[in-house]
């Protein structure tokens with residue numbers, strides 16, 4: 436018997452979510468964002484789910500090469516661009532498109548007088564103040580890139596800081612449009628939140644990530660209400676049951692104390708599996724088909740659950756940590772984080788099963 440925890444990955448949920456993104460994108464091309472190992476779902480699994488995308492976008496060059504080796508012939512967009520000259524050579528060799536967000540990256544491209552031309556995605560800083568050029572430098576960099584024989588074409592892009600909020604692109608979108616006015620080339624602006632919340636940002640290509648994995652980009656709208664299906668289920672089983680009397684404590688620090696007789700279950704899942712240690716007592720969990728709550732501190736290999744609503748449960752009972760029954764966004768919110776972080780943190784020790 437192996438430890439009962441496993442992650443189930445559903446390429447069919449990914450296909451469904453990609454089709455939904457496309458239906459909202461008003462004819463725009465769809466880049467499926469697969470950085471961070473496909474948001475923790477596995478790069479090959481992401482490829483299985485997003486084969487119908489117009490392109491894949493990521494930040495890791497090793498992973499881009501791996502996608503080529505796995506047979507992906509379509510466009511690949513490197514969202515942080517080249518980190519050094521070797522990356523530019525890799526981009527030329529493997530036909531990777533490069534974001535250009537900073538003057539040093541323009542220099543890297545201009546230091547290459549010949550060779551296979553590379554597609555550039557010139558990034559405008561629309562207020563996040565993380566990556567990208569402000570208006571004047573943006574237009575200057577555009578002119579320099581267009582003059583390079585080794586640059587195949589220049590797409591104008593930006594990334595919104597507040598697309599998950601109402602009115603969140605009200606300043607950023609006009610700022611982009613003003614900076615890009617009169618410049619030739621396709622436009623790419625929208626992440627999941629912009630695509631769903633501000634459809635006027637769809638432009639020529641969109642770059643959804645989180646929605647394709649079935650989680651919500653919004654704090655106040657569930658994935659299900661957006662028509663999304665979770666692509667990852669984390670499940671395990673009870674490996675022990677304890678009967679508590681009032682005053683008995685549970686787990687490290689005795690953080691939970693029973694105020695009545697109760698049964699608690701011990702789940703083979705802990706923070707070393709990727710379950711957030713900060714998830715407090717009350718974090719939702721499903722046991723034996725019933726929704727209940729965690730109690731006490733999450734440990735490295737175990738967490739405890741309240742079996743009061745599940746009298747049928749015993750050692751071996753099925754537990755869903757997140758998935759169809761327990762949205763990952765609810766677990767994340769209880770733990771003070773977002774679904775993105777939980778997906779990406781799925782630990783390598785958790786065996787992954789890919790569903791049909």
Ligand SMILES: *Cc1c(COP(=O)(O)O)cnc(C)c1O
Nearest residue numbers: 468514594626627642643644645
């Ligand atoms: C990660 C990323 C995205 C995808 O964002 P989601 O919120 O996951 O949809 C889009 N564009 C850029 C530049 C990114 O870095």
